[in-house]
Amino acid sequence: MMHSKQKQSGISVVEIMISVAISLILLAGVMQIFLTNKQTYRVQEAFSRLQENGRYAIQFLSQDIRMAGFFGCASGVDNPKNIVNLDGDTVADDIAEFTGNGLTGLQASDLPLTLNSSTTLTSVYGSSDILQIKRSSNSGIHVDGPMTALSTPIKLDPATATGVFQVNDILFVTDCEKADIFAVTSVTPLGGFINIAHANTNNIGNFLQKIYQDDAEVMKMVINTYYVDTNSAGVPALFRASMGNNASIATEELVEGVENMQLLYGIDTDDDSVVNKYVTSAGVADFSDVVNVRITLTIRTIEDNIARELTPEGDKRLRRNFTTSIAIRNRVS
Numbered sequence: 001m002m003h004s005k006q007k008q009s010g011i012s013v014v015e016i017m018i019s020v021a022i023s024l025i026l027l028a029g030v031m032q033i034f035l036t037n038k039q040t041y042r043v044q045e046a047f048s049r050l051q052e053n054g055r056y057a058i059q060f061l062s063q064d065i066r067m068a069g070f071f072g073c074a075s076g077v078d079n080p081k082n083i084v085n086l087d088g089d090t091v092a093d094d095i096a097e098f099t100g101n102g103l104t105g106l107q108a109s110d111l112p113l114t115l116n117s118s119t120t121l122t123s124v125y126g127s128s129d130i131l132q133i134k135r136s137s138n139s140g141i142h143v144d145g146p147m148t149a150l151s152t153p154i155k156l157d158p159a160t161a162t163g164v165f166q167v168n169d170i171l172f173v174t175d176c177e178k179a180d181i182f183a184v185t186s187v188t189p190l191g192g193f194i195n196i197a198h199a200n201t202n203n204i205g206n207f208l209q210k211i212y213q214d215d216a217e218v219m220k221m222v223i224n225t226y227y228v229d230t231n232s233a234g235v236p237a238l239f240r241a242s243m244g245n246n247a248s249i250a251t252e253e254l255v256e257g258v259e260n261m262q263l264l265y266g267i268d269t270d271d272d273s274v275v276n277k278y279v280t281s282a283g284v285a286d287f288s289d290v291v292n293v294r295i296t297l298t299i300r301t302i303e304d305n306i307a308r309e310l311t312p313e314g315d316k317r318l319r320r321n322f323t324t325s326i327a328i329r330n331r332v333s
Contacts (some may be wrong), residue, residue: 069102072140077176080174080180081208084182085203102135108123110130113132130225132226136220141160151198155191158192165184171219172220174216231256237254238297259300261295266293292328
């Protein structure tokens with residue numbers, strides 16, 4: 001039986017065009033889902049980094065503010081003797097430079113701020129405030145043997161003092177009754193001790209006000225200045241300028257993305273160690289009355305085009321304010 005041949009019919013141009021159109025619609029949907037998920041990921045990642053930067057910045061500031069004005073048991077000693085004279089100032093100027101009241105706040109309009117004889121902070125990012133902390137190191141090293149005279153080296157135990165101090169460090173020695181600030185002129189292992197000398201090379205004279213015994217301790221002086229400036233990439237960041245060896249200033253970037261730091265100071269007006277009011281630095285007559293510092297940091301994302309719409313700042317970056325209040329431990333009950 002013979003089968004009749006049938007002609008094979010192909011796909012028409014209209015069918016092809018419909019198939020292509022449907023495929024394009026499906027592909028556009030897939031691409032839209034992909035782009036949406038990618039943008040959501042970028043927002044979440046940027047916001048996570050923003051929160052992390054905020055926590056880090058608050059942590060750096062909180063740790064230092066709590067210790068403002070800490071000089072061991074010498075915090076209650078009146079008129080510590082200071083023989084340091086690294087920058088040609090008078091002794092009275094150096095006492096204010098290295099001790100002061102432990103905390104100083106400034107606004108951008110108060111600049112310039114002299115950090116040492118060769119370094120001056122002249123500007124900050126926007127209208128950010130400036131905070132300077134003065135204190136001794138967190139822990140001291142006990143004197144291991146009595147001095148033989150007011151001009152002789154301080155003796156420390158090699159087990160605890162080896163490698164801790166170096167020439168031209170600014171040190172603080174106290175026995176809770178007296179206190180002296182001096183620049184180290186030599187660190188010499190001798191006679192079973194680490195001998196810390198305070199000759200008149202970088203000091204005015206070499207006489208301390210007391211022959212310290214083994215009930216005294218030695219600590220390194222710390223002066224940290226916090227401010228907001230732009231980094232090498234042009235991004236605003238939180239910076240810290242620290243006094244180092246030989247009273248030099250070392251500047252380091254702490255947290256990227258910080259574009260503003262505003263400070264309020266809690267004042268104790270009735271000597272009960274409790275805040276009675278918060279004011280700006282312009283309203284502080286005496287920073288020794290400050291018992292609490294309230295910080296507000298504005299942190300932004302590093303990348304642009306994160307937000308869906310333009311922000312009031314004219315870009316598409318996310319921003320968040322981080323606020324905390326920090327009590328100064330040496331001034332509260």
